Amino acid sequence: MSEQLGPYRLLSRLGSGGFGEVHLALDQEGRTVAVKILHPHVAADGAALTRLAREVETMRRVRGPHVAEVLDASLDVERPYLVTRYVQGRPLSAVPVPVADLRLLARGLAEALSAMHEAGVIHRDLKPANVMMADGEPVVIDFGIACALDSLSVTASGAVIGTPGYLAPEVLEGRDAGVEADVFSFGATLAYAATGRQPYGKGPASAVAYRVVHHEPDLEGVPEWLAPLLRECLAQDPAARPTAARLCKELGAAAAPRGRRSPSAGTSQPSSAGTSQPHSAGTAQPHSAGRSQPFSGSTAQPFSGKARPPFSGTAQPPGFVPGRPADLEPVTRADPHAEPTREWQPGGRRTPEVERARHREKIRRRWLIGAGLFVSLLAAAAQDGLPQVSLFLLSAFTLGSLADAGVALFSRSPFKNRRMAADLGAIAGTGVLWWGMSTFFSPFTLTLFAVTALVVGVVFLMSA
Known part of the structure; x- marks a missing residue:
C-alpha cells in the first residue's frame, strides 16, 4: 500500500545510500518524482540539517538536462526529505563497461559539472553510482548533498562522505576542497567508464586512498583522444586541473551560461533573504534574474526548510526534464544571455x-x-x-x-x-x-x- 509523505505519495523503494532512502513517488499532479528520505542518524544532526536547508536554494538553481534537479524539500519535519526529478535508468556502475559511446558520456558529465559549478554547487561525491544512464545520456544525481552534510556527527554515525578512488587527494587529506575536487572525480569516473577498471585499483578503502594520494592512476586502455585530458583531471595539484568550462570546450559540450561566480573552497556563508550561499561555495551568486523561483511562478523567496506547494499544471518547475526528448520544449527566461531551460509539457492531467x-x-x-x-x-x-x-x-x-x-x-x-x-x-x-x-x-x-x-x-x- 502506498504511503503519504507530505504532498507526495510514495510508490516504491528505489534504493538506499549513505544519506537516505530513495523512493519513487507521485506529486499531487500525478507526476513521478524521486523522494530521498534522510536516514534517522542524519536527520538527528541539527547542524547538518541547518546547513542543508541553507544550501537547498543554491542546489535548486542547478538546471540542465544532465542533472537531476532539486524540486522541493522539507527538512524541519519528523522525516526530512528532498525531492528531485526522477531519472529512469541504471547507474553507470551497473551498466556494461567500457561504455560504447564514451564521447556522449564525457560531454554530458562536463555539462553537468559546468551547470553545478556556475550555480555555486560542489558535488564532492561524483562517482559511477551517482551517474544515471537514461537512454545513453548521463544524468548526475545527489549533487551538493555530501558537501552540505559533511559534519563530524553525520560522518561518525556511519555515512561516508565520498568514495575512495573517486575522492580528490585534498579531500582525503582533509584540506580545503573546491570545484577542482569535482574535476578529479570527473576524471576518475570517465577512466572507469573507458576501461571498466577502477583507476586506483580495488581493495580496502585505506589502501585505495593511499594510492590516490601517492600513486599515478591506471589509464591503460583509455582512448588517445581522452587520455591526456583525464591525466590533467587526475593531477595531484588542484591548480593543475582544468575547469569545467575548459572540459566543455575540449569535449565540444555546451558550457553553462556565465554570470555566476564559481564556488570556492573553505568558506561558509549563511543565507540572507532572497539569496543563498553554498557552504563550500563561498561567494557564489546566481546570474541576473536567476534567483530560485517557487513552482507557482511567484516572486523569489528564501528557502524556509518547509515543503512548498507542488508545481501546478500551468507552471512547471524550471528545467524539469522527463525521460523522452519529445516532451521537452524551450522556456523563455528573463536573462537574454542565458541558455534556455526546458520544462515538461504533459498531454493531460495524470492524477x-x-x-x-x-x-x-x-x-x-x-x-x-x-x-x-x-x-x-x-x-x-x-x-x-x-x-x-x-x-x-x-x-x-x-x-x-x-x-x-x-x-x-x-x-x-x-x-x-x-x-x-x-x-x-x-x-x-x-x-x-x-x-x-x-x-x-x-x-x-x-x-x-x-x-x-x-x-x-x-x-x-x-x-x-
Whole structure:
C-alpha cells in the first residue's frame, strides 16, 4: 500500500545510500518524482540539517538536462526529505563497461559539472553510482548533498562522505576542497567508464586512498583522444586541473551560461533573504534574474526548510526534464544571455487515481493474455480425446471475456475502450491459437506443454 509523505505519495523503494532512502513517488499532479528520505542518524544532526536547508536554494538553481534537479524539500519535519526529478535508468556502475559511446558520456558529465559549478554547487561525491544512464545520456544525481552534510556527527554515525578512488587527494587529506575536487572525480569516473577498471585499483578503502594520494592512476586502455585530458583531471595539484568550462570546450559540450561566480573552497556563508550561499561555495551568486523561483511562478523567496506547494499544471518547475526528448520544449527566461531551460509539457492531467487505474489495467491485460494462452493450449490438447472439454473451455473463456467487456462498457474507467478491445482481441487470439495448435501438434505434445505450463504457472504464483 502506498504511503503519504507530505504532498507526495510514495510508490516504491528505489534504493538506499549513505544519506537516505530513495523512493519513487507521485506529486499531487500525478507526476513521478524521486523522494530521498534522510536516514534517522542524519536527520538527528541539527547542524547538518541547518546547513542543508541553507544550501537547498543554491542546489535548486542547478538546471540542465544532465542533472537531476532539486524540486522541493522539507527538512524541519519528523522525516526530512528532498525531492528531485526522477531519472529512469541504471547507474553507470551497473551498466556494461567500457561504455560504447564514451564521447556522449564525457560531454554530458562536463555539462553537468559546468551547470553545478556556475550555480555555486560542489558535488564532492561524483562517482559511477551517482551517474544515471537514461537512454545513453548521463544524468548526475545527489549533487551538493555530501558537501552540505559533511559534519563530524553525520560522518561518525556511519555515512561516508565520498568514495575512495573517486575522492580528490585534498579531500582525503582533509584540506580545503573546491570545484577542482569535482574535476578529479570527473576524471576518475570517465577512466572507469573507458576501461571498466577502477583507476586506483580495488581493495580496502585505506589502501585505495593511499594510492590516490601517492600513486599515478591506471589509464591503460583509455582512448588517445581522452587520455591526456583525464591525466590533467587526475593531477595531484588542484591548480593543475582544468575547469569545467575548459572540459566543455575540449569535449565540444555546451558550457553553462556565465554570470555566476564559481564556488570556492573553505568558506561558509549563511543565507540572507532572497539569496543563498553554498557552504563550500563561498561567494557564489546566481546570474541576473536567476534567483530560485517557487513552482507557482511567484516572486523569489528564501528557502524556509518547509515543503512548498507542488508545481501546478500551468507552471512547471524550471528545467524539469522527463525521460523522452519529445516532451521537452524551450522556456523563455528573463536573462537574454542565458541558455534556455526546458520544462515538461504533459498531454493531460495524470492524477494518482488515473495512475492506479492504468496500473490495474496493465495487470489485468497480462492476466487476460496468460489465461487465453493456457486455455487455447488445454483446449487443443483435449480436442481429439475430449472434444466436449475442449468446447467447454473455449466457451467459458469467451463468455468470461464478453462479460468483462460488458462491465467495461458501462464503467467510468478512462481505459474502458482499451479494456473492451483487449477482451475481444483475446477471444479472437485464443480461437486462432487453438486452431493452429490442434492442427500442427499432436495431443501428446500438447498435453506435455499444458502440464509444463501449469507447473510453471503454479511456481510463479507461489513465488509472487
